[in-house]
Amino acid sequence: MDWLPLEYIGITVLWTFLYGYLIIASIDFGAGFFSYYSMLTKKDSIVGKVINRYLSPVWEVTNVFLVFFFVGMIGFFPDTAYYYGTALLLPASVALVLLTIRGSFYAFAQYGARQSRIYMFLYGITGLFIPASLATVLTISEGGYIAIIEGEVTFLVKTFFLSPYSWSVVWLALISILFISASFLTYYAHRAQDEPALSILRNYALVWSLPTILASFLVFVALENHNPIHFANMMSLWWMFILSLLFFIVAVILIWKKRYLGWAFLCVMLQFAFAFYGYGASHLPYLLYPYITIDSGFTNGAMGWALVIAFLAGLILLVPSLLLLLRLFIFDANYVRGETK
């Protein structure tokens, strides 16, 4: 079955799940930050309700997207477990600790912790640090931060921390989540017909729009210095990044004019989709530059097939269930407005 590039199906599936995680986790992480910020500025009674109604039923699903990505990654490309596993011990553990604090927060929050300032602080701060620590995986994949010393994989911590590229990625991650989150919550507040919340959240979205695009440019520039080959590949996919920019402009205009906020959020999703898939496609064939390529790291063929079949079977189960969840909690106007429990 050489004609079917299973490894490309695999990486596309995984990349799509990572994209899904990027969007829904951003909404969640940003919401944590905005909750805390609005508590500090005494506006929490206005925006808190909107944020809570959205987050409660979906928190567990968010986590699954991430688990899915890393389990799938190891499944399709077992070599990545060896290199990334060894190199990422520290950064991934930081992310794990933060995810643990945050994940448990939702459950505890349902029973009163939401009034606790310490907890709100942790909730807000983990929302910013998790994306930063997860972004290190993408940074490391560019190569230059891992060396094989005496036959053992070693993470070059110092190089990593002094690298302009790694910092530009962290900035982009932080600013993007705030922008994505604010533009979604603007839409959600609009659905809830909650004018005061809408106006605050719309401000957040507009405030974070410009830095988002600046940070994106910064990453481009830093990457050109760090990995010229990858940068050249990205330039050959220039149209994807131009489309991304166009969707960004449309989104900001719509939010500015307070019109078609659903479409505005869709534009934000497309903005990030084009940038994210453009970045991913130009990264290939490397999964970890220069040690693992998509061919060298691919799992056994029989397992590759089994995974793809399992994935399709899983989708048949998941897609209708997810649609049901969305219909019940996101697209149900009565629920959003808080008229049903």
Place this chain on the structure above:
Amino acid sequence: MDSTMLSRILTGETLAFHIIWATIGVGLPLLISLAEGWGIYKRDPHYILLAKRWTRGFVITVAVGVVTGTCIGMMLSLLWPSFMQLVGNAISLPLFMETFAFFFEAIFLGIYLYTWDRFKPIVHWLTSIPIVIGSTMSAVFITTVNAFMNTPAGFTLKDRELTNIDPIAAMLNPATPTKVAHVVSSSYLTGAFLLAAISAFLILRGRTHVYYKKAIKFTMVTGLILSLATIVAGDLSAKFLAQYQPEKLAAAEWHFETAKEAPLILGGTLDEETQEIRGAIEIPYALSFLATGKLDGTVEGLNETPAELRPPLFVHYYFDGMVMIGMYLFFISALFIILWVWKRGNEWNRWLLRGILLGGPLSFIAVELGWMYAERGRQPWMVTGLLKVSESATTANNVGLLLLVFTLLYIALATIAIAVLLRLFRKNPAEPELAQIDHMTDHN
């Protein structure tokens, strides 16, 4: 300590912490769904209230289960990179499917929690079924991975690489059927005893409403059935071990010389040099019967295994503890039901209630002991016959620091989760909700 030892401690600690919540996560959905279904069928709002209140607590335990599950999932690659690289080719299917099952459960848990008042009762009950299926299936899939580590199958080994991989054969390896049966039945059983213990505690503290008695009757009936199922699954597991991993069973039973008519050893102490056992209770023929189903069956002794490949001998105590607790759970639920059915018996005897209360923590101890036996009984192998633990740990040198950080994290999580659970149920006792229900039924 070297990275291998520290990695073993961190993995062991994470798993030991995770399985408490994971067991609840598998066991409770079944009990909740049964209670709600029974309440709808019998038109008895007390059972529906039971399901409702159990669910409130369940949410908190699920959260801790999810986050610690994420930890152990990532730690497999972080702490044991060579292991994942080698066997990733063979076991990724069940790992992948476990995530699907978990996904399915997560979606419907959100729906179940927030639609008590939005759906008709029967429709709401139907949304509990995917939760039961999802939580059970994730236990099934992840157990097949562990089973693979005990009896790897479905591949050929060629120059330290796995080839000719058959994903389904790897998943359905020899250890899978007995392991899955034992894990699932004992998780359900633990769920039943956890809930029974809570109700017994409340009755002992003076709550008198019939609601609590219904809860105990309900959990004791399910508990009796499940403890029988667990004992049967455990017996099959022992027979499996005798055939496929004789050294594991022999270590648990301090059975050194291959022999017929082998006795079962309970308790005691061992002089490892002379292989002499002191102060143990010996049950003649019982080991032969347990291992082979025949009183005169031959049981392979530990001396057949080279000394450096033998598991540690203290697993004997884990095994004994697990088996005795299993028997106790069967005994106490059977006793309750006999006294209940027997017209002149008093099933609300305070000592019996204390016995049921004790069954809650004991069942968790049994789960821990059983897993410790299963894991340490496989030493020194990571994957039996294929990869040793000492060859698979990370080469990174920050494991000591992480051990400290995660230990503190688990302590904090446990403390907060328990505090939140206690506050939740203390602030909202069942009585006001019961009064409302009883008031409504009086008027009908």
